[in-house]
Structure formats: structure tokens, C-alpha cells
Amino acid sequence: MKKFRVISQHLKKSILGKIIIPITQDSDRDQLVESLSHLNGFDILRTLDAFEAKQGEFWRILHDSGEIFLVGLGKNPDLGTIYKVLRKFSNDQRKNLDVEIGLFIQDANITTKNSSISFTDIIEYAVNGIFTGTNLVSLQSEGADIHPLETLVLLEEDESDTGSSYESSMSSAKKGLILAESQLSAMHLINIPSNWKNPLQFADTVKDSAEKWGFHCEIFDELRLKDEHFDALLAVNRGSEHPARFIVLQYDGTTDSDEELPLIALIGKGVTYDTGGLSIKPSESMVHMKCDMGGAAVVLAATEAAARLRLKIRLLTAIPLTDNLVDARSIKPGDIIGSYAGKTIEVIDTDAEGRLILADAIGWVVKNASPDYMIDLATLTGSAVRTFGPHASAMFTNNKNLSTLLSETGEITGERVWPLPLWDVYKDDIRSDVADVRNFSGKPVAGSISAAKFLEYFTEEHPAWVHLDVAGTVYGDTEFGKQKNATGYGVRLIVESLIKLSHS
Structure with a gap:
């Protein structure tokens, strides 16, 4: 099995070419516009206003230094839905993804079904879904559509945040990865x-x-x-x-x-x-x-x-x-x-x-x-x-x-x-x-x-x-x-x- 890892970087210092951004319907996009203002080559405000974020919808947007993938989670999703949507996105877009991919999750842009769902829960299930989406059913010796992903980079917005919230986010991301690897192991054995x-x-x-x-x-x-x-x-x-x-x-x-x-x-x-x-x-x-x-x-x-x-x-x-x-x-x-x-x-x-x-x-x-x-x-x-x-x-x-x-x-x-x-x-x-x-x-x-x-x-x-x-x-x-x-x-x-x- 391929060796995966999760690391973190600060959003505005990152030079990643491809970034995944999950968004729910009816969420506040203003903060996201501000967070992505350093990316040149597309109209951020108009793009985010036009993106409906229906469940399973995604937009691939090119800008001067790379690409972002807006992934719609629908209205007030639960954790299982977040996992399933990002798993399917990861699988379906494997040809457009890369060895190293960024994931930017902003609390204001994900409104969930249950108020008890925490920001770190969302990170865990998103990471879990993206990595599980690398699953490969084919055992063909040639032509197998192998997913390129090896490293998922959790993008942090606040450059000064190296305390408990950062540790909680990384801990949740690593748990999501461990569970994905365990799921992939079971899926391979069954297949x-x-x-x-x-x-x-x-x-x-x-x-x-x-x-x-x-x-x-x-x-x-x-x-x-x-x-x-x-x-x-x-x-x-x-x-x-x-x-x-x-x-x-x-x-x-x-x-x-x-x-x-x-x-x-x-x-x-x-x-x-x-x-x-x-x-x-x-x-x-x-x-x-x-x-x-x-x-x-x-x-x-x-x-x-x-x-x-x-x-x-x-x-x-x-x-x-x-x-x-x-x-x-x-x-x-x-x-x-x-x-x-x-x-x-x-x-x-x-x-x-x-x-x-x-x-x-x-x-x-x-x-x-x-x-x-x-x-x-x-x-x-x-x-x-x-x-x-x-x-x-x-x-x-x-x-x-x-x-x-x-x-x-x-x-x-x-x-x-x-x-x-x-x-x-x-x-x-x-x-x-x-x-x-x-x-x-x-x-x-x-x-x-x-x-x-x-x-x-x-x-x-x-x-x-x-x-x-x-x-x-x-x-x-x-x-x-x-x-x-x-x-x-x-x-x-x-x-x-x-x-x-x-x-x-």
C-alpha cells in the first residue's frame, strides 16, 4: 500500500499548485474571499457568489499560480455526507489531482446539520474521505488508474496559530488518515x-x-x-x-x-x-x-x-x-x-x-x-x-x-x-x-x-x-x-x- 502523510502549511506562504476547498450552501463567503485575496488571475468574489455548493458539485478554477477545487457539500451536511462527498470527489478527479494537494477548510464556510459537530470533526472526516478516495479496485498489470496523492497539506490561515487549536487540527487530520489507511486495507482484502x-x-x-x-x-x-x-x-x-x-x-x-x-x-x-x-x-x-x-x-x-x-x-x-x-x-x-x-x-x-x-x-x-x-x-x-x-x-x-x-x-x-x-x-x-x-x-x-x-x-x-x-x-x-x-x-x-x- 502507498505511504501517505499529512502535513501543514500556512495558506498565504504555500506554493501548492492545487488546493481543495469544501463549502456548504448558505455559508458566509466573505471571509473566504479575504483569505484567497492573494491568488491572482480570477475574480474571487464573482466566482464564490456563483458557486451554489450543491452536494457533489465541484468547480475547477485556474489562477495565475495553480488551481483551486471548490467542492459543494450541500446544505447542512452531517459528517457522513462530508466524508462521502470528498471521497467521491477524490476518486472522480484523480486524473486532475497531484502527489501533493492542499486542503483549506474554513469554519465560516461549513455549516453543519448538528451544532455538536466541531471544526476538528470536519477536518477528520474530510481528510478521511480524500484519502479513502484513492482506493484502487483494478488489479491490472498495465493501465490501472492509480491515484497520485501521497501528501495532503492542511492549510492554516492564521500564521501565528501554533498552539492548541493547531495541534487539535493536526491530530484530527492524522486520525482521519489512520482510519482511511485501515479502510483501504479492508477494502483491498475484500476486493x-x-x-x-x-x-x-x-x-x-x-x-x-x-x-x-x-x-x-x-x-x-x-x-x-x-x-x-x-x-x-x-x-x-x-x-x-x-x-x-x-x-x-x-x-x-x-x-x-x-x-x-x-x-x-x-x-x-x-x-x-x-x-x-x-x-x-x-x-x-x-x-x-x-x-x-x-x-x-x-x-x-x-x-x-x-x-x-x-x-x-x-x-x-x-x-x-x-x-x-x-x-x-x-x-x-x-x-x-x-x-x-x-x-x-x-x-x-x-x-x-x-x-x-x-x-x-x-x-x-x-x-x-x-x-x-x-x-x-x-x-x-x-x-x-x-x-x-x-x-x-x-x-x-x-x-x-x-x-x-x-x-x-x-x-x-x-x-x-x-x-x-x-x-x-x-x-x-x-x-x-x-x-x-x-x-x-x-x-x-x-x-x-x-x-x-x-x-x-x-x-x-x-x-x-x-x-x-x-x-x-x-x-x-x-x-x-x-x-x-x-x-x-x-x-x-x-x-x-x-x-x-x-x-x-
Whole structure:
């Protein structure tokens, strides 16, 4: 991945050729006119009066010493909108941008939806969007449209400002960069084909990340998985030429002066390719199934970001890895398999494999870590996609505080979640006559709910567990390509939630 950086310069001393200036509708332009008065070669007042700043609108303006890009944010945008507009601008204008680009954000020129949004929040989300817009989907050896950006220069207006406000602005910009790099890492992992990220290759990627960013990584091989009875994970793996892996990551933000920090567990579904097994998918669905490890990519990226931001938490991340292929050894509908938790599972549908490997991961975390909070992410059901489309993830939890925290965080980041019920009336959907539980209801309704009830069965009634079904949100239509690709969803949502949990 390309190495990025954020630096600062004073606006009127800068010799940058290209500067991005975000503006909202109905904002006061007088101060901006004064700030840009040193730029010759165009009529500043008339230009700014004529620019409507509708959401997504941009003007490329030439002047004697370079160019400015006016980017419209619309009327009273929220932070998620600021991020999305600048991400799309950065992507769409990559041919017109440069290795080093200026960003000038003036408080008077951005009026937001919520008065609690600070100037430094705006800087963070703008920087985050611009860098995430460098994402490259193409893996072509020649002709790939690589974004030129390497250095984003935060332009300061007040030459004398080197105090706390300057430090806050730079701190926010650097956080935006770290989150962008984490998002880009997750997006790349989701986008690459499955033959580049089989369970062994994925495990190597995770190991490299742990070494680079300074968190602990432990990888369970197939012998240890067998010895410790990860029976559900191994059952899904039976059809594969690549052995399964189970990865445990640990980050500890404790310092000598801290009281014991909360332990938060993240669990991500890591099916590196999903044919559906013997309950095989139709070909038009199967082509996209390289994305079925999206939950694993998001929790890995969130762990990287937590370590880089030095969050005041203890974090344990669990990733079960396998693919789900067709072979003479593959599990069959009607089979009864075991699990790490010691419970038996009747396999009704081999395409409901994600919940099987998550059952073992959840069982291991509950027994061995006893976390204060437990959050799993999985591209689990088409039912969640049909319910919310690409606009929200389905959220399941019996903990009202966690539900509120994640819902509010998603509204801020633009990565929405919406609660669905875990009522016991849905237990009938997973009851089996021959095993402790079955993995699929067989019904055409409430698919995401019955999947969540299945997972809940393995949580041992953990009081602070959340399941996020991200099947419709981590992969879909974006500005980065004509075909479906990774959206970047989830990393900000989880990291900001971790920050809030650390404060609680």
C-alpha cells in the first residue's frame, strides 16, 4: 500500500499548485474571499457568489499560480455526507489531482446539520474521505488508474496559530488518515480474488499486520483446531484444499496508571470463498462470494486502527478462516456435526456455513476470554440485504445500551445499523428433532433473525453481545468501479464505538 502523510502549511506562504476547498450552501463567503485575496488571475468574489455548493458539485478554477477545487457539500451536511462527498470527489478527479494537494477548510464556510459537530470533526472526516478516495479496485498489470496523492497539506490561515487549536487540527487530520489507511486495507482484502486470499494467505496477511502495528497474533493450525474440537469450523472446511485457521489478535492499551480497562471482543466471519457447498449457489450469486470474508476484513482493520490510535481499551479479535467448497468430503444437508461449545448441530443447508464457523469462534471467546463486550460482524444473510438494501446493517442485541451506542455512532459516521428483534418466539426456527440445534429454518421469512438466534445459542447468554449482519453494506455498488466492490463500511463504525466504550 502507498505511504501517505499529512502535513501543514500556512495558506498565504504555500506554493501548492492545487488546493481543495469544501463549502456548504448558505455559508458566509466573505471571509473566504479575504483569505484567497492573494491568488491572482480570477475574480474571487464573482466566482464564490456563483458557486451554489450543491452536494457533489465541484468547480475547477485556474489562477495565475495553480488551481483551486471548490467542492459543494450541500446544505447542512452531517459528517457522513462530508466524508462521502470528498471521497467521491477524490476518486472522480484523480486524473486532475497531484502527489501533493492542499486542503483549506474554513469554519465560516461549513455549516453543519448538528451544532455538536466541531471544526476538528470536519477536518477528520474530510481528510478521511480524500484519502479513502484513492482506493484502487483494478488489479491490472498495465493501465490501472492509480491515484497520485501521497501528501495532503492542511492549510492554516492564521500564521501565528501554533498552539492548541493547531495541534487539535493536526491530530484530527492524522486520525482521519489512520482510519482511511485501515479502510483501504479492508477494502483491498475484500476486493482481491479468493485465490489470492485462501485461509493460509489470509493468515499470513494478518500476521504481517500484527508485526507491523504491534499487536499480538496467535494462529491455530488444523491440528490444534482438531485437538480443541473446533468441529463446526472443521466441518465447513472439509471440502477445501486449504486447511482452516483460527486467529486470535490481542491489543492492550493499558498503561501503568490505568485501572483495569474493559475487554472488548470483535469476531469476524472469514469465509474466503463461498460456493454454498452442496447447497450450491446460483452462478450469478457465486461470482461475488470473494466478499464473504468482509466481517473478518473489517475487524482486522479496526484492530489495526485501535493499535495505531493507542486506544485505552483491551481488545481481543477472533477470526475463523475457511472457504466453503464442493468436494466428495463436503458436509451434506442432514449431517449432524459437533461444535467447540460441545453442542450438536443439524446441518439443514450447507450454504448457512457462516453461522457454523461463528458458533465455534463465539464459543471459544466466551469460554476463554470472558469479554465485557462482544461484537461480531458477518456477511451472513440475503435476508438482511432484502430488508435494508445497502443503507443499513441488521443489528441484533438484547443490550439496550449497546444498541443505542451503535445506532448513534452509525448515524454520526454514516454507517447505519438498525435493530431487529431476538424474541424467543423465533427459537422454533432453529429447533431440531435430532440435534441440539439446526443451522437453518428452511422458511422463506425472517432469515436474518433465525440466523441471529442460532448465534445467540452459543453466546451462553452473554449480557453485552451484538451481532451485525453486514451482508448488504460492506460490498456493493460504489464510485470505484462498474462492478460491485468493497464499500469501506464498518471500520469507522467499530473504531468510534470502541472509543465510546473506552470512555464508558
